[in-house]
Amino acid sequence: MPSGIFKKKSSSTLPADASSYLLALSQADARTRNKVSSSATSTISTPALSLSSSLTASTKDTFLTQADKDDIENIHGLSLPAKPPTSDQIYRAVHTEFGHCSTEEFRRFSSHLPNTPVPKHVDRDPPYYVLLSTYISYLILIVLGHVRDFLGKRFYPKSYADLMPSNGYAPLTSDFDSFYTRRLKLRMNECFNQPVTGVAGRTIQILDRYSPDYNHTQISLGTISRALNISSYNYLGFAQAQGGVADAVEVGMKLYGVTTCGSRLTGGSSDLHTATETLVAKFLGTEDSLITSMGFATNSTIIPALVSKGCLVISDELNHASIRFGVRQSGAHVKMFKHNDTNALEALLRETISQGQPKTHRPWKKILVIVEGLFSMEGTMVDLPRVLELKKKYKFNLFVDEAHSIGGIGKHGRGIADYFNIDPEEIDVLMGTFSKSFGAAGGYIGGKKCLIDRLRIRSYSGVYAEAMSPPVMVQIIASMASIMGVQESELNHSVSSGGSTLRLASPDSAYYGPITQRFLPTWLPLPYELSSGLEGRERLRRLSFNCYYLHRGLDKLGFIVYGHPCSPVVPLLIYQPGKMIMFHRMMKDRKTPIVTVPVAYPATPLITSRIRLCVSAAHTKEDIDEILRACNEVGDVLDLKHGISKKERWTLDEVCGRAVELVNLPDHDWGN
Amino acid sequence: MASASSTFDTAVLTFAHALSTVERTFYKLPGSAIIERYVRSSHQNDPGRTFLELIIFFLVVRTVLQSRTRADRSNPKNFIEFTEKEIDELVADWVPEPLSQPLNDVEMAELAAVPVVAGPNGPHPVLVNTGKPAINLASFNFTGLAGNEHIKQRALETMRKRGVGSCGPTGFYGTFDVHLQFERDVSEFLGTEGAILYSQGFSTISSVIPAFCKRGDIIVADRAVTLSIQKGMEISRSTIRWYDHNDLHSLEEVLQSVEKERRKRKGPLTRRFIITEGIFERDGTMTDLPRLIELKQKYKYRLILDESFSFGAVGRTGRGLTELYNVQASKIDMLVGSAAIGLCAGGGFCAGSNTVVEHQRINGSAYVFSASMPPLLSVSASEGINILRDNPPLLTKLHDNIRAARVLLDQVDCISVPSHRASPIIHLYLRNTSPDSLLQPPSSIPSGKPSNPASPIPRDAPVFDIEKEERLLQEVVEEAMALGVMITKAKRVRGLEITEARPSIRLAMSSALSKADTEKAVNVVIKILKRKFR
């Protein structure tokens, strides 16, 4: 059903090619501009932004906005499930936050099959003309940019004032340093920093805006539209304003307020912190854990407490900025190895251990290898078994950043160690964040008690940074407990759901069982769906299904996607910079708008610009169908299908129809 | 015909010879094999690509040559060749240090004595450590916003509309309407063009500094800046010059010497920054802002001012130093404050001109690469500002409590109080372990010679016995807690800071306490001090 993919503002049929689409876009822009200038006085301060202001909030609640009307009329097809629920299906979640889906088939677990090789990531190369036109695009952009700079500085010195020395002050940014921002990023600013409201769940509400001056400023239109959200790190779908977890947060917030007033060591600790840390340690399967109020700061303030001068950090070349920030503060020597290449890691280990410290050749005090469980831009997975083998042989310490893998992968949702069924204590430092799978904020470190205690007093966070806020902690406790399941003493759990019998504590794991009531604060209300672990389990299984489905569906449609199929991060390769904006816009301008995240240089190599899709358990199969349909159509218009050969491709209907089969193909049979 | 062909032959021969010479020299160059392999494989795929890559290559070379942040290459001469077997032996012989040292008894005891509050924190929290309520002189709750019912209500409403986490970095659907609202609220409150919200107070300035200061730039900083500033400067790789703690004469001397140096070297105009704090985290002293602004304007420096401990505490409505001294906030180029400390919510902000703010939206690492703050905390912070703006009596009460505490503390002989009289944090130094003269400001030290601006250590560094003072102060803290007064030492990460701060007890004042309670609690502390150090 390709008809009407563009919203009212453009033609209802699919434009034959990109140029006609461009024309339609510019017409739409012109229309928007007229609309704004004709009602300039009233639109600038319309409801959208003042919604949040404290003075007007209560009165605004009773006022039906256009966005509410859209929701009621289901203009975008996002407020109601495709199939109305039957009488025996009771959904507690709001469909726009967490999609309703009860089909037992659309579930799976992600876990590594024992005794199978870890699948190597195969990079597919696009045809040369794609590479060529990408290079040419950048060349044109760079040359044009330099020409404009050259001419602009001479003829319009005013607009370059910020880049020139003035009045004895050197410019705040040199024109060279800001070249990329001014000449490349500015062109696609409409894709970034989009203000939103509501819950970053299955759908999100965006505050519509437009730019009258080529992206130099963005003006709010005062309207809100709802879009399907395939961009937030809401892997397990815990970003919810309604439901059991939110209810728990409400109770916690009423009790504890929003702050504990200070750093952990100087008067900002509360019993809730202790409880959260105990629970997180239990969740991870480590002896102890500590939490901090920001994920970025977990890396940047704790790595310096682990290594110092005379130590070596060996870091994957694609590690997150926070890790680099922390390593740079630590004063340790850094070496990088090729992304996810364990052979390169071994070679580097042999070289560095044998050479010792530069100049003096003294042996290193410690070597800390830092990798990520799932890489945030690639979706690739670290080959943990092999890294642990190397660890035994080369005696280094291992730090794994599980920001994207914790909660998302493994049979019990415990991340990379769970996925490979490896004792989590084999990893010296387990780091992760709560801002992704758990819909909260902040980060944690898990490890041996003596390590954690040392970090408590030696990391900058514990001493100086504000402690985690109580509502955030309750969100973490409630969401984690719902994944783990709470054993009520007398209950011997064997609950049936949807025809299949699920055992609460799966006996195949020595590390992860349900928790007892003692791990939860006594005031914390958890409804049965959460405390039984049923809902948590559903989330894990839905996420895994969705990841495999989107990943393999896109692949079968002919796109180039990177990463492991169980990764909720699905990078869809675009290459040419111009197409990224087009892709973003075309997805957003559909009848069912979809918001996407384009990432380009410097976050990725120059050539491999991509759209990063983030799958969530909150999506239903129909949502993924819709995303595949959209990608398929836009991909045809923009010529993005450079993956498997035409013969091997499936049609959209085949992909949607055979989804279950696609998802259940074993990993090692895939792609070769 | 024949001659023509023979000339042609010689030409070809000469050419071939020249080519092979070039080739030989090329292969002698280190790393040539890699280039060769690369060119070969890419050329095989597509000759056109080689040409394009050449162009890109030259662009890259140009970029690298221009870039000031290029990393130093390690010295290949220093490389020792080993056989595989030797490497295996070296690997087998290598014994790494353990990743962390277990805590010793003192550290363990101190960690166990960290106050933990049961239930909500506030002026009279119940301590897990003692099981009893205590008067709180440790937590930051300057204007008593913690536990405010209106803020809670608004935070709750926000949670019911926007959930808890933002689930995305600011660039990618993590910018909520309420974040923008807070940014507007702060900039209006302070009177700057704009502001930017970071999701943790501590990380704010460590990220603001490297966003602006790059290699080759000059930073002039106070010798006693807090750790987050030190770390930010370290990451920036700028040239750092230090002036004596809170001594603006020393600052001017350093500014002059930097200017002299530049003239001598005839270097290009570089960015120059003065970085200091409004109220110093380390000892509660306060910067003379008007004089500082004068100096910065005279010498054409940009000012990065950390107001974490003055925003929300100083001035008639808590706008900070700018309000106290009646200075326009727009005169401070980057004004950094904490919404976690001053507003009892979370996060930090940097206020300044639009250029300054927008620059950070792309270059502030902690802003770009981190999930945005939970919307409910942002709303709490906005409400905090509204309350401060509308309730000057809150601050009057705070200032009364500070004064009351200072009156009592100033009469005690065995301690010295370095903090400014308006500072909401009051540091207490022990007097008896080191001679008095060393506590005077460095400018009045008789030796008279200025310190070396390149070194963070002042010429006549005060001497104190860190271990002993820490131990004695910890005893005071624990005794006070046993008597129902919650206080804390100013904790440090010893060994990781550029200079060591003098051990101190840090009292935090709050308008949520009555004057009588404040006096009572301070008197308990004084009594312990007097008993122990008489």
Ligand SMILES: Cc1ncc(COP(=O)(O)O)c(C=O)c1O
């Ligand atoms: C690998 C990695 N580590 C750390 C972080 C920082 O976490 P947070 O966003 O919670 O600050 C991120 C987030 O983007 C990440 O991808």
